[in-house]
Amino acid sequence: MLEHAAAAGFPTVGRDAGGVLRLLARLVDARDVFEFGSGFGYSASWFARGMGTGRVVLTEYDDEELALARDFLDGTYDVEFAFESGDAMAAFERYDGPFDVVLLDHEGARYAPALARVRSKLRPGGVVVADNVATGPVDTETLVAMLSEDDYADPPTRDASWDVDTTTEGIGVYLDLVRSDPGFETTLLPVGEGLAVSVRVE
Template sequence: MDEHLGRLLRTMAPAHDETQTAMVEHTMAEGFPTVGPESGGVLRLLARLVDARDVFEFGSGFGYSAAWFARGMNGGRVVLTEYDDEELALAREFLDGAYDVEFAFESGDAMAAVERYDGPFDVVLLDHEGARYPPALARVREKLRPGGVIVADNVAAGPVDPETLVVMLDTEEDPLVSRSEPWDVDTTTEGIASYLDLVRNDPALETVLLPVGKGLAVSVRVE
């Protein structure tokens, strides 16, 4: 990203509230990654724009992204999922009584947890293993209401190899990566490439990629 654009995005990012300030102090002490206020502001805005009442997160950590969703909601529910019981317990501690929404805390595999919810979801966040984005999409696509939004984080940086990602998604086949070859979707880069290919070719979804944080792919269900 252009250095000046990056600085401008950071300058325009919304301020943390008291709960999130405490969360940031935790991240500084423990080195735990978060989506950051630039991406968090997008999550808050999307929740407000779609008047979100039911949000489901694949991968929640200690609740930082859930707090951003809650700031854009007027009541409703956010479902958090997390393998690490200690992180989920910390999310309960941070979020208990902090916002005017209901929080549901699901320990273990998000792919199993989502089966316990019928939807329809207004917003879904994918922020777990990139290789699992395609099957997560398959689980929630029909549970997302028309006008609802799926947000996929970390689609352009972090564990992703951006150069390989571009080659895989380029419509003009590159001789180094043949589209006739099956993609190894068990890897982060190819899993995310597969996910982006799915959402851009799904007639029921309109998708844009936002150069915020490590890259947000935002898809809205149009039919």
């Protein structure tokens, strides 16, 4: 799968972050996992490796990627895979949950709106993992500066001079929200392009 990603120039979570996904799945004894943004199934394959049985729901706009995911995953692991074509949030609304792990790896600008919906379908002790919170598509220097501001997630109080791209802004808003939410304990891991791992504690 990594060879395919390299040849196609596709941005997977990468091997190191994949290992963290496998670890988390094993630690929380995951049976039900939902991915926002699955591409051709690389991150899903790591979840599957950490799960004995259960289900991973993949979501993807691009049907060619989703078809590749089927080719790579079907019959390879003991878990069941559900392949959802189209918008990840629309797919999420079709599932009752509760989920043990949710991966946010679609569009940074959509992480914060997703969190609001995810929390009601994440079991206590469950984990939300957000990818690309340090490098990759984000402007790291601007992100660090943003996060040192108070209330960045609250647009009316924001300094109007900020000039950031939507992904960096979305990641900044997401990190501000999830880290200030008493319902989650969040740790930032400098793995791959940066993972925010948030455990639901209430």
